Amino acid sequence: MLIIELKKHKNVASIVVFVDAGNKILLLKRPNKKNLTYAGKWGFVGGGSEDYEAPKETAIREAAEETALKVLPEDLKLIDKIESPDKREVYVFVCNKYEGIVRTNSVKEEHDDYDWVAVDELGEYDMPDNSMTLIKKALSAL
Structure with a gap:
């Protein structure tokens, strides 16, 4: 029974909608590579869990790897699944409390670019279909 639960847990991912003090949203541009989900689109920090990693642990690790931002578990608020x-x-x-600044060299490991985007400018970015819904949920949860 325990092994089954752990295996199920391996097929999980986490994403973080970062919101800065000016209510801007952090977006990362995915590379335009074949066979990449959401290739060329702007999206959020995130990725798949490693073996037996809890969703918050995945979110914290991905934030550090993709942006160099440091996040504490208590500063992550679950808004959707x-x-x-x-x-x-x-x-x-959603997270609006974090330490550090986005490091370009961290972003460039997995993405082409990043931007902190004002809510009224989000329409100018090519994002996956559900992104605006998640952003609205994130902002209303703060």
Whole structure:
């Protein structure tokens, strides 16, 4: 029974909607590579869990790897749980308390670019279909 639960847990991902003090949203641009989910689109920090990692642990690790931002577990607020195109359970968190600044070299490891975007400018960015819904949930949860 325990092994089954742990295996199920491996098919999980987490994303973080970062909101800065000016209510801008952090977006990362995915590379335009073949076979990459949401290739060329702007999205949030996130990724798949490593073996036996809890969703908050995944969110914290991905934030550090992709942006160099440091996040504490208590500063992540769960706002939704959705299903990804590859059928993974995705935990969606919002975070407006973090340490550090986004480091370009961290972003460039997995993404082409990043931007802190004002809510009224989000329409100018090519994002996955559910992104605006998640942003609205994130902002209303703060």
